Amino acid sequence: MKKFLIPVIIILFFTSLQGKGSLVSVTADEFEAYIKKYGTEQLLDVRTPQEYDLGHIPGAKLVNIYDSDFKQKIAALNFSKSKPVLIYCRSGNRSLVAGRYLAEQGFQVINLKYGIKDWVLKNKPVDKK
Numbered sequence: 001m002k003k004f005l006i007p008v009i010i011i012l013f014f015t016s017l018q019g020k021g022s023l024v025s026v027t028a029d030e031f032e033a034y035i036k037k038y039g040t041e042q043l044l045d046v047r048t049p050q051e052y053d054l055g056h057i058p059g060a061k062l063v064n065i066y067d068s069d070f071k072q073k074i075a076a077l078n079f080s081k082s083k084p085v086l087i088y089c090r091s092g093n094r095s096l097v098a099g100r101y102l103a104e105q106g107f108q109v110i111n112l113k114y115g116i117k118d119w120v121l122k123n124k125p126v127d128k129k
Helices: 002-017 028-038 049-054 070-076 093-104 115-121
Strands: 022-026 043-045 085-088 108-112
Touching (some): 022 093, 028 085, 085 093, 108 115
Parallel strands (some): 022 108, 043 085, 085 108
């Protein structure tokens, strides 16, 4: 019986890990380094359109976390799981929530710890509409 249970437990353990991504929050300087390394293909702003228009990181795609179809819009972006999703909001809270969702879907997520507020304070580049 023990010979049977050990492989079953191991299989169940590794099956439970499948699809699980990761989420890490980083400083503005570290976030900028990730953008330089991976580009902006998977750079995601989860603020409102009004906030986005006031200033956003160049190349960021906007998907408002408050939209009722947020999950569908994220899926439509067809992000690759082979590269991290770089995510931010105003202060780092909404992006943390959205980042947790993405990590649950199996993505590796890099969150801008203090949001675009810190990015701007550090004189990093911003596009305005």
